Amino acid sequence: MTDPRTLAEQIDAGLRAKARPERAAGEKAYLKSDLEHYGVSMPVIRSTVREVVGRDGLAHDELVALVEALWEVPVHERRAAAVEALVAYRGVLGAGDIDLLERLLRASRTWALVDALAASVVGPLVEREPSLGATLDRWAADEDFWIRRSALLSLLLALRRGDGDFDRFARYADAMLEEKEFFIRKAIGWVLRDTGRKRPDLVFAWLLPRAARASGVTVREAVKPLSDEQREAVLRRKETAARRALVTRGRMA
Template sequence: MTDPKDLAARIDAELRERSVPGRADQERAYLKSELEHYGVPVPMVRSVVKRALRGAGLDRGDATALVAELWSVPVYERRAAAVEVLVASVGLLGSEDVPLLERLIRESRTWALVDVLAGSVLGPLVERDPGLVGTLDRWAADPDFWIRRSVLLAHLEALRAGGGDFDRFGRYADGMLEEREFFIRKAIGWVLRDTSRKRPELVFDWILPRASRASGLTIREAVKRLSPEQREAVLAAR
């Protein structure tokens, strides 16, 4: 077993070594980030984490300690690495780790971290533990739109694969459908679009009676994979 603090230091050193000249400032501006940036491409961050975890033998406590250690320094790539540790360790996590996820989502303040935490960590936990629906209900009414966005994106991977609970997603999406926040409108459309890959009729039947309430952004995303006839019917209903 590797000490989480030592492992975090090794990950940090490797991330620094892989910084790309000029990328840090560009990325920081693009994400409107207040964090320090090393300028490491996302695939390289994932590769660094994958190598670091190979043979490390982390249990749940070690994994969450490593996440906390990486996250404690306000550097974007360290926090992105922390997110990747959670993704890699999601099988070890349970409902008791949701407060940690909530804190990280609140502190992320960017889609680049929130979307992975919601889709690839929170989502699988909700699929495994239906008792977490109560948490989603609370989050769906939260003043922080990143928390509300996470409720929607927690359904993304399962629905994209042809499973998941579309009725539950639909209930949350219906309650947020008239919000003006870009990231909420985009998330609703994104989940509908990816659900329609395998179940276009399901998405069509849901969005058609709500077309007049949905934003243009949501509609544009939702109809991308529908048939031309379905698309025309939704657009006409607006």
């Protein structure tokens, strides 16, 4: 197997060869990123990682070394390639790698890196290693909203399948339901929406009594897979609560 640092430089060379400066400028502005951007799309990043790593794959220590080598240079596409390597070879990770993953999540500062790390790397790892539930509990109360978002999204894939720990998600979501941060509101709605595709009654039963507390973006996402009757009941509850709030504010003015 080629040295991981050499692999990292080969991946970097492949990304640079396909760089699009006009895309880089737009992407950097859109993500409000402090990183350098090459302007390479995610499909190209994935294919570049596959081409360089080859059919032999990566053992645990090789994967970690490759990820570290890619991540240490502040270029968005290198870090996205590190995430893709982790997604592709997540099966070699163990509970002891959660510290590495948390460090990467804290350094990411954008949904473009956080979401895949949380949902597609941390999530499957927690399923294999249930003891890591305690780590998710800590994340759910973290001061960093990206870490709180990660706690929510780490439960997404299992819930999307119709499995997973809805009670844990519900506990996290209930505590975050009135947060003002958009990325928390969106994440709650996203997980509820995907859970509702297999278990709409479960989502409806949880959401209806909380509709008044939930943000508009959370509710709009969550009701998408519900029946017409369920959707109307949630939206009616939300609208009634909004009217009452307006009346109350008017009286206090």
